[in-house]
Amino acid sequence: MSQRAAGSRLALPFPGRTQRVLPGFGLSLGISLTFVSLVLLLPLTGLVGQLAGLSLGEYWAIISEARVVASYAITLGAAAVAALVNAAFGLLLAWVLVRYDFPGKRALDALMDLPFALPTAVAGITLATLYSSNGWMGQALAPLGLEVAYTWVGIALAMAFTSIPFVVRTVQPILEDLPHEIDEAAMTLGARDGVAFRRVILPHLWPALVTGTGLAFVRSLGEFGAVIFIAGNMPYETEITSLMIFVKLQEYDYVGASAIASAVLATSLALLLAINLWQGRFIRRLHGGN
Amino acid sequence: MQRIGDAPALRRLLIGAAVALSALFLLLPLVAIFAQAFSQGLATFWVNVSDTYTLAAIGLTLFVTALTIPINLVFGVMLAWLVTRFTFPGRRLLQTLIDIPFAISPVVAGLVYLLLYGRNGWLGGWLDAHDIQLMFAWPGILLVTVFVTCPFVARELIPLMQAQGSREEEAAVTLGASGFTLFRRVTLPNIRWALLYGVILTNARAVGEFGAVSVVSGAIRGETNTLPLHVELLYQDYNTVGAFASAALLALIALFTLAAKAGLEWRAARREALA
Numbered sequence: 001m002s003q004r005a006a007g008s009r010l011a012l013p014f015p016g017r018t019q020r021v022l023p024g025f026g027l028s029l030g031i032s033l034t035f036v037s038l039v040l041l042l043p044l045t046g047l048v049g050q051l052a053g054l055s056l057g058e059y060w061a062i063i064s065e066a067r068v069v070a071s072y073a074i075t076l077g078a079a080a081v082a083a084l085v086n087a088a089f090g091l092l093l094a095w096v097l098v099r100y101d102f103p104g105k106r107a108l109d110a111l112m113d114l115p116f117a118l119p120t121a122v123a124g125i126t127l128a129t130l131y132s133s134n135g136w137m138g139q140a141l142a143p144l145g146l147e148v149a150y151t152w153v154g155i156a157l158a159m160a161f162t163s164i165p166f167v168v169r170t171v172q173p174i175l176e177d178l179p180h181e182i183d184e185a186a187m188t189l190g191a192r193d194g195v196a197f198r199r200v201i202l203p204h205l206w207p208a209l210v211t212g213t214g215l216a217f218v219r220s221l222g223e224f225g226a227v228i229f230i231a232g233n234m235p236y237e238t239e240i241t242s243l244m245i246f247v248k249l250q251e252y253d254y255v256g257a258s259a260i261a262s263a264v265l266a267t268s269l270a271l272l273l274a275i276n277l278w279q280g281r282f283i284r285r286l287h288g289g290n
Numbered sequence: 291m292q293r294i295g296d297a298p299a300l301r302r303l304l305i306g307a308a309v310a311l312s313a314l315f316l317l318l319p320l321v322a323i324f325a326q327a328f329s330q331g332l333a334t335f336w337v338n339v340s341d342t343y344t345l346a347a348i349g350l351t352l353f354v355t356a357l358t359i360p361i362n363l364v365f366g367v368m369l370a371w372l373v374t375r376f377t378f379p380g381r382r383l384l385q386t387l388i389d390i391p392f393a394i395s396p397v398v399a400g401l402v403y404l405l406l407y408g409r410n411g412w413l414g415g416w417l418d419a420h421d422i423q424l425m426f427a428w429p430g431i432l433l434v435t436v437f438v439t440c441p442f443v444a445r446e447l448i449p450l451m452q453a454q455g456s457r458e459e460e461a462a463v464t465l466g467a468s469g470f471t472l473f474r475r476v477t478l479p480n481i482r483w484a485l486l487y488g489v490i491l492t493n494a495r496a497v498g499e500f501g502a503v504s505v506v507s508g509a510i511r512g513e514t515n516t517l518p519l520h521v522e523l524l525y526q527d528y529n530t531v532g533a534f535a536s537a538a539l540l541a542l543i544a545l546f547t548l549a550a551k552a553g554l555e556w557r558a559a560r561r562e563a564l565a
Contacts, residue, residue: 020376021460023469028372032384035365039437040390046405049412089311096308099293100301108309110552111316117544118320119498120396121518122537125525126319129326129534136322161315183294196294222395225500225518229525242397242501249401249505254410261398272393 047265050258062259070236071244078152078240079220082159087213089160090167091205097168098175115164120225127158128229150232155240158226163216170212171205178204207282214275218268323541326534338535346512347520347536350428354516355496358435362492366443367485371477374451375459385448388441396438400505403434426508431516434502439495443488450484451477487554494547498540 051059062068097109115123130137131148138149148154178201186196224242232238239247241264248257295301328335338344369388373381391399407424408414417424424430462476478485500518507514509523517536524533 021463022375022456023463023472024371025376028368029376029378031365031368032372035369035440036384036387039433039440040387043402043406043437046411047402050405089315092304093308093312095295096304099295100305102305104309106552106556108312110548111312113548113551114316114320114544117494117547119500119518119521119537119540119544121500121521122323122498122540122544123319125521125530125533125537126323126326129530130319130322136318161319164316180293184292187292187294193295193297193300201294218393222398224395224397225504229522242395245397245401246505249404254405254408257401258405261395261401264395265398268393268395272389 047258047262050255051262054255054259059259062256063263067235067239068241068244068260071239071241074152074155074237074239075221075241078156078159079217081156082163082220083213083217085156085160086163086167086216087209089164090171090212090216091209093168094171094175098172112168113165115162120162120223121229123161123226124158124229127154127161127226131157131230149230150234150238152238154230154232155227155238158230159220159223162223162226163219166216166219167209167212170208170215174205174208175201207279211275211279214271218271218275221268221271222264320541320545323534323537326531327538329534330531334531335535335538338532339539341532343511343515344517344520344532344536347515347517348539350431350515351497351517354428354432354435355493357432358439358496359489359492361436362440362443363485363489365440366447366488369444370447370451374448375456388444391438391441396499396501397505399437400434400502403430403437403502404506407433425506426510427514430506431503431514434506435496435499438499438502439492442491442495443485446484446488446491447481450481454480483554483557487551490547490550494543497543 054062093108093112097105097112128149129135131141131154132138133142133149135149141148146153148157182200182204183196186200191199222242224240224246227240228243231240231243233243241260245257245260245264248254248260295304327338369384373385394402404425405411406413407417407430409418409425414425424433458476458480459472462472467475498518499516500522503516504519504522507516507519509515509519511523515523517540521533521536521540524530524536
């Protein structure tokens with residue numbers, strides 16, 4: 001697929017030599033490599049440098065400290081809940097935005113991108129204010145005995161808010177490209193809506209749905225600005241791992257911060273790799289095992 | 291022909307649920323920002339926004355953003371040109387590498403820069419000896435902002451330039467166009483809207499970055515305090531109305547971003563319909 005687009009080489013009559021037709025190869029290669037090395041790769045060496053002085057035992061001691069382990073559990077649990085909530089919400093919104101026409105649809109569609117456009121600190125103070133005991137939502141939920149701000153639920157809520165666009169925007173294009181014949185056939189054969197959706201539509205959306213949910217999960221694991229205001233940040237109860245790194249830094253414990261950061265970094269890179277591999281396998285299976 | 295989910299009752303139920311949930315979780319927070327910012331009237335809002343420290347924070351944020359955009363614009367165009375117009379070993383790897391900032395938590399991004407350029411870092415010692423301070427000063431804020439926003443322009447351009455192919459450009463070269471003429475007359479008209487959207491996304495993120503900036507800034511009022519950090523400071527000082535006044539300015543930029551995206555999409559859809 002990309003071979004055509006990227007194949008602007010012209011074969012010369014001399015075997016083994018090719019020449020590029022378009023100009024700017026040297027310039028764009030030079031600038032890109034310089035930028036990638038200096039901006040993206042060089043800083044990562046600082047992390048390696050900090051960790052090089054640690055023995056494996058010391059490293060393990062830092063990343064398995066009780067307060068830090070508690071933060072992993074809170075972060076992973078809240079991110080999982082946020083991702084699952086987004087899977088359901090994203091699927092509903094993608095369906096409604098693609099399949100139905102109604103007044104205000106364009107505005108609703110635009111609204112889906114709000115969490116990416118809004119600075120995370122703004123989202124953080126807004127959610128904390130809304131769900132605090134005298135905020136609009138806090139007052140509405142108090143009679144139901146639901147406390148959101150400064151609890152684990154608040155962390156999950158903030159994570160869910162910032163990662164809303166992932167599922168909607170990955171499922172939407174796939175749903176748009178589904179041919180009409182697919183569900184017409186199912187309806188002609190007399191399937192009910194629920195059954196037809198589960199058996200006919202969902203299998204097509206599955207890869208996009210899992211990818212979007214996975215991306216939402218990874219984003220939630222690293223979220224900081226939106227979460228810290230509503231979290232309350234109580235040790236062992238409402239402290240997320242990003243905050244633990246921040247706390248270590250404020251104590252000038254650079255080694256501790258680096259150790260925890262490396263664990264976070266390894267986890268998110270491994271998850272992204274897994275999502276990519278899974279997606280690749282699924283696409284190969286759809287196209288007949290090539 | 292009937293399609294799945296076309297029954298009127300089901301349709302109304304699903305649309306109703308989608309609209310209600312979106313109003314509750316997306317629209318309500320947006321409304322709350324402005325309600326809080328103006329809760330003590332327009333005059334108080336104005337006093338908060340024109341406060342010396344707020345103005346300094348706005349100035350710093352605009353300054354850093356104004357430097358970030360051209361840097362990432364040049365890098366994004368160069369990288370997109372490189373990976374969509376040439377084949378070479380390592381092309382795939384390069385495309386994967388530019389996604390690093392999306393995979394890294396902002397706090398970790400700030401941390402790696404602090405480790406490298408901070409007083410204890412291996413470059414920091416040299417910088418210190420030459421009296422150059424990057425961390426806890428605006429250059430550090432600029433560095434991490436460039437880092438977190440560098441994928442946006444490239445990410446918008448690569449799929450588009452890949453789909454368009456290079457035939458028009460090859461024709462231009464055959465007709466004797468120079469590199470600069472080729473880019474200005476052939477490539478740029480084809481990619482300008484994607485380029486514009488990439489810049490808008492870069493702008494939105496650069497203005498609003500919090501986690502990475504808060505690690506390297508030091509948040510000195512009037513000096514290294516960006517607008518999002520200023521929002522945090524005011525909020526921690528229990529000056530909620532002041533915090534939301536600054537937050538409203540940031541929310542306006544977010545709304546502008548959404549409007550620009552909707553506008554560009556509408557334009558693309560109309561062109562497709564005409565074609």
